[in-house]
Amino acid sequence: MKVLKVVSDRHRKEFLDFPARIFSHDKNYIRPLDKDVEDVFDSKKNRNFRNGESERFLFVNDQNETVGKIAVFINKKYKQKQPTGGIGFFDCVDDQKTADCIFDFAKNWLQERGMEAMDGPINFGERDKFWGLLIEGFFEPLYGMNYHAPYYKQLFENYGFQIYFNQLCFGRKVHAPVAENFLEMHRRVSENKNIYAKRLMVKELEKFAKDFTQIYNKAWSRHGEGKQLSEVQTLKLFKTLKPVINEHISWFIYENEKPIAMWMNIPDLNQWFKYLNGKFGIWQKLKWLWIKNFKKNKKMVGLVFGIVPEWQKKGIDGYMIWEGTKHFRKTTSFEDYEMQWIGDFNPKMLAIAENLETGVTRKLATYRYLFDRTKPFERHEML
CATH class of the missing domain: 3.40.630 (Aminopeptidase)
Structure with missing residues (x-):
């Protein structure tokens, strides 16, 4: 060979x-x-x-x-x-x-x-x-x-690779029933007239980028692999996402004018890109724009979910989920919701996914192979 x-x-x-x-x-x-x-x-x-x-x-x-x-x-x-x-x-x-x-x-x-x-x-x-x-x-x-094809797993494991950590994706049907406890959270939080929800609007991209940065840095600062973002970084990311932002599926929660929670979602781009055979030249971009405007995308992807520490475990998650869900059920054609993968070493994030009433949709694995086969194998440490 x-x-x-x-x-x-x-x-x-x-x-x-x-x-x-x-x-x-x-x-x-x-x-x-x-x-x-x-x-x-x-x-x-x-x-x-x-x-x-x-x-x-x-x-x-x-x-x-x-x-x-x-x-x-x-x-x-x-x-x-x-x-x-x-x-x-x-x-x-x-x-x-x-x-x-x-x-x-x-x-x-x-x-x-x-x-x-x-x-x-x-x-x-x-x-x-x-x-x-x-x-x-x-x-x-x-x-x-x-x-990958199913046989790839055997190719790796037969060689001697071992699972370093599993990567779990969670999802649910958009129109599946929402648990009563989420509805109760929504009813309870709605009594506080200082709390309100806003969906992300492209015309206010800079404002939402700023609010996202504040929430993200507060929500994830205590996590082992949490990274602090700057407003410049976030705005750059939002501008990159601008062509595919759906204004009905990303939500922010405020106490008066103070951002306290966010739930960021976008359409699954692969539902459009699968018609392009890997190419993205001028002709494919025109084709993509046509597909994007005239072919319904039925899958949305969860990017980030976060609540600032002082509002965690107070029902904001149920309030935000129902505010968003009841809106995009009426205004979009999405049928499936799936989150990007979460490592099995991150119990806090796994708990958040479970609280969103999702189930495991697929599993990937990161494998490790130690060159010295006498050394003990250790999995990814827990966060």
Whole structure:
């Protein structure tokens, strides 16, 4: 088997096209946008190259047919008990020997750079995209989410990878009954005339970005991996989301003029992008605009849910959920609601998801492989 480093345009095209052939008969596969994948490996667009390096490889059999691919990377900011590198964008035919060769190659590449373990499949970047191996829930992936065939799990585990942490997605039907305790919370909070709800409006984007920042920083400051955001960062994010914001599905709660809670949702972009076959040139953008305006999107995605500490456990969650739900049931065509994944090491976030009356919809896993097989394996520490 030959190993080809991805350097030419032909190799880059093959790296992008190969998964589409693997999943050519799978109706649930949605090809990621080529641009989103390529941006990961563009040192001008991915700031992680400042603290690490990444390379991509294709694996070709004797008949000159691609049988697998992988990306390998190290990031000095990825702090672990032992130096740990990453593998991602792994795809392979259903053959353990081929997979073992690919994993061996990745292991050697990382060992040469001082690594003692590898995590995968992960992204050379943030955890919000291309992170984890799908092991349950083989239906259409959300935008930015990995999709794999069931046999990939065996390829990883037969090689010796172990689950470092599970990634759980939660969801519910938009028109499913809302629990009586949520309705009771809504009735109780509604008696306070200083509390009111507002939906996010594009014309007031700067105001909502500011309010989001205040709530987020207060709500998540006590969490182990909580990050403080600046208003500049939030406004930049909101402007990026502006073309896909639906003004009926993101909600903010105020006490007088003070923001105290928010529930951010957007349409699932994959329900539109699945018609573009990974491309997003001028023609595809025009096609996307037509699809976006004339084809109903029936799935919404939960991005962030937060309540400032002084208003937690006081019924604000039930108030906000019912205010939002009763509105977007009337004004939108959404039928399904699904949240982005939550790590099983984060019980506080899992509790929030359960409080939203959701159930587990799919499961991904982040695997780890220790190069020294005599060392004890430890899962992700609990937050």
